[in-house]
Amino acid sequence: MTFRIHNGSGSFGFPVLVKKNEYDEADITKVARSILHENLAELTSQTEKWKLTEDELAQLSSWKFYQGA
Numbered sequence: 331m332t333f334r335i336h337n338g339s340g341s342f343g344f345p346v347l348v349k350k351n352e353y354d355e356a357d358i359t360k361v362a363r364s365i366l367h368e369n370l371a372e373l374t375s376q377t378e379k380w381k382l383t384e385d386e387l388a389q390l391s392s393w394k395f396y397q398g399a
Contacts (some may be wrong), residue, residue: 331346331348331358331359331362332343332344332345332346333345333346333362333366344366344369344370346362346365346366346369348361348365375394
């Protein structure tokens, strides 16, 4: 099952593998959503240090402005 993730700048597909023979057909979506949540939580944890503050973003934006871009 692939979930489509949308945000302001675009979207991407996030595949989640669920073994169909381990769950009832009616429960596969619930299980996939749970797996997706676990994966995104782990991704968030691993990339937290990448997040820029508002000041850092403003500084980078002003750098581009001064470069004549």
